[in-house]
Amino acid sequence: MQNPLILLTNDDGYDAPGIKALEKVATLFGDVVKIAPDKPQSGMGHAITINSTLRIAKRESRDGFIGYQCTGTPVDCVKIGLDKILDRKPDLIVSGINHGSNASINVIYSGTMSAAVEGKIEGTPAIGFSLLDHSIDADFEAAQEYAKKIIEMALSKLEDKFCLNVNIPKAKSEFIRGIKYCRQAQAKWVEEFDKRQDPSGQDYYWLTGHFEAYDHHQEDTDLWALENGFVSVVPIQYDMTDHQYLDRMKEWSS
Amino acid sequence: MQNPLILLTNDDGYDAPGIKALEKVATLFGDVVKIAPDKPQSGMGHAITINSTLRIAKRESRDGFIGYQCTGTPVDCVKIGLDKILDRKPDLIVSGINHGSNASINVIYSGTMSAAVEGKIEGTPAIGFSLLDHSIDADFEAAQEYAKKIIEMALSKLEDKFCLNVNIPKAKSEFIRGIKYCRQAQAKWVEEFDKRQDPSGQDYYWLTGHFEAYDHHQEDTDLWALENGFVSVVPIQYDMTDHQYLDRMKEWSS
Numbered sequence: 001m002q003n004p005l006i007l008l009t010n011d012d013g014y015d016a017p018g019i020k021a022l023e024k025v026a027t028l029f030g031d032v033v034k035i036a037p038d039k040p041q042s043g044m045g046h047a048i049t050i051n052s053t054l055r056i057a058k059r060e061s062r063d064g065f066i067g068y069q070c071t072g073t074p075v076d077c078v079k080i081g082l083d084k085i086l087d088r089k090p091d092l093i094v095s096g097i098n099h100g101s102n103a104s105i106n107v108i109y110s111g112t113m114s115a116a117v118e119g120k121i122e123g124t125p126a127i128g129f130s131l132l133d134h135s136i137d138a139d140f141e142a143a144q145e146y147a148k149k150i151i152e153m154a155l156s157k158l159e160d161k162f163c164l165n166v167n168i169p170k171a172k173s174e175f176i177r178g179i180k181y182c183r184q185a186q187a188k189w190v191e192e193f194d195k196r197q198d199p200s201g202q203d204y205y206w207l208t209g210h211f212e213a214y215d216h217h218q219e220d221t222d223l224w225a226l227e228n229g230f231v232s233v234v235p236i237q238y239d240m241t242d243h244q245y246l247d248r249m250k251e252w253s254s
Numbered sequence: 255m256q257n258p259l260i261l262l263t264n265d266d267g268y269d270a271p272g273i274k275a276l277e278k279v280a281t282l283f284g285d286v287v288k289i290a291p292d293k294p295q296s297g298m299g300h301a302i303t304i305n306s307t308l309r310i311a312k313r314e315s316r317d318g319f320i321g322y323q324c325t326g327t328p329v330d331c332v333k334i335g336l337d338k339i340l341d342r343k344p345d346l347i348v349s350g351i352n353h354g355s356n357a358s359i360n361v362i363y364s365g366t367m368s369a370a371v372e373g374k375i376e377g378t379p380a381i382g383f384s385l386l387d388h389s390i391d392a393d394f395e396a397a398q399e400y401a402k403k404i405i406e407m408a409l410s411k412l413e414d415k416f417c418l419n420v421n422i423p424k425a426k427s428e429f430i431r432g433i434k435y436c437r438q439a440q441a442k443w444v445e446e447f448d449k450r451q452d453p454s455g456q457d458y459y460w461l462t463g464h465f466e467a468y469d470h471h472q473e474d475t476d477l478w479a480l481e482n483g484f485v486s487v488v489p490i491q492y493d494m495t496d497h498q499y500l501d502r503m504k505e506w507s508s
Contacts, residue, residue: 040305043301045298045300045302047298047327048363050296051296053450053459054458055458056457075299075363080447080459105492109302121359121442157506160502183493183497188377191336191337193337207334233506235499235503236496239438240490240492242416242489242490245489245491250435252435253407254434
């Protein structure tokens with residue numbers, strides 16, 4: 001039997017510490033091909049490159065590990081990986097480990113998670129991993145431990161074609177209380193653009209804001225899990241239809 | 255009573271014919287503020303600008319219509335519009351009219367629709383309009399007629415905080431059979447990257463592909479509606495949780 005083929009990607013860029021941490025875990029389970037953006041692509045959501053071109057650069061690390069840098073978005077990396085780089089369909093896509101949370105509404109903006117969602121769209125099971133620590137020097141040890149557990153379980157369920165959004169609290173492993181399977185909490189970012197002036201007196205803006213959560217006190221949400229020391233695992237789908245409201249639209253005329 | 259305040263945006267850029275067509279319709283119903291990307295942003299999905307800055311340029315057309323060009327993505331336009339440009343919360347966001355389909359899986363990649371989804375996240379009802387014609391010289395007359403009908407209905411349902419994905423077939427108005435409220439059809443794009451060489455002999459790639467639909471023969475899908483001459487209206491939500499699979503995850507260990 002062939003080793004599982006695992007496509008590894010992220011949105012923080014090819015050389016981010018988080019993807020190196022995930023590479024170490026993924027290589028325990030199969031043949032890993034890393035195809036990642038050549039620069040940070042956080043917040044790129046499900047963006048794809050249609051009005052310009054893509055390039056790929058082959059990289060080889062000192063220990064002989066082969067990977068590919070792509071000039072595009074995380075979703076581009078998955079698309080071009082499946083079509084042009086891999087010689088067979090991967091068994092699993094792993095994305096991350098993201099530096100920062102992709103829980104709750106963050107899933108919508110996340111390049112890490114969009115790469116995983118693209119996997120599911122293409123019929124390949126996928127898992128996005130995120131650690132609740134933005135620091136470039138974040139400690140990925142506990143995240144690696146749980147990534148290992150989850151990938152091991154996932155490899156026995158591949159026929160389910162799942163997509164998972166895994167978030168890991170910023171804590172030492174001994175303080176993490178286990179894994180919770182949960183739903184996306186309701187929340188939003190409240191924008192507070194920071195207005196500044198450039199040296200020539202022209203205005204420009206930085207996106208900043210604060211996070212406003214609505215139902216994080218409910219024990220079935222990912223935010224509750226994370227706030228209470230659990231690793232949150234949310235299974236993801238991409239049917240954007242509001243089926244409940246669709247029923248109510250019969251009131252609208254046609 | 256104040257006129258409804260309508261935020262107008264798109265992903266084809268501030269000067270695209272489609273947004274001008276929608277502007278003409280929207281101004282029939284309220285005070286319209288146009289805040290749109292300064293360049294094409296098709297395929298940007300739910301991308302936001304977090305690692306660089308945004309700028310806004312005020313524009314005034316010959317007939318005195320005021321608008322704002324933003325250097326960011328469609329979602330950025332909505333965010334900065336709500337926080338920095340509008341002096342009150344808009345009653346409705348309209349996005350488009352997009353040049354090309356956003357039916358089925360396209361909703362995930364679409365900047366036009368992501369701007370509308372951002373509206374809903376922020377608690378503002380929103381409608382994205384798309385015409386199934388990529389041409390810069392597309393005829394928007396039938397699309398405008400249906401946009402007018404739908405905005406008129408929508409303004410009487412604002413308390414529902416809906417988000418609608420409206421797609422209009424490429425056809426003269428007399429050949430359009432009406433409006434169908436439907437669900438997102440299952441489909442995907444199959445990538446076929448076009449590999450070329452630049453003048454210095456280096457490879458580069460263009461994203462191309464073909465659309466593969468799975469359940470478009472089912473009469474409750476948006477693709478069925480469009481293929482059968484109807485305007486499709488899909489109500490949109492942004493809970494990415496796969497609730498069905500979440501139930502089944504009890505089999506997974508924790």
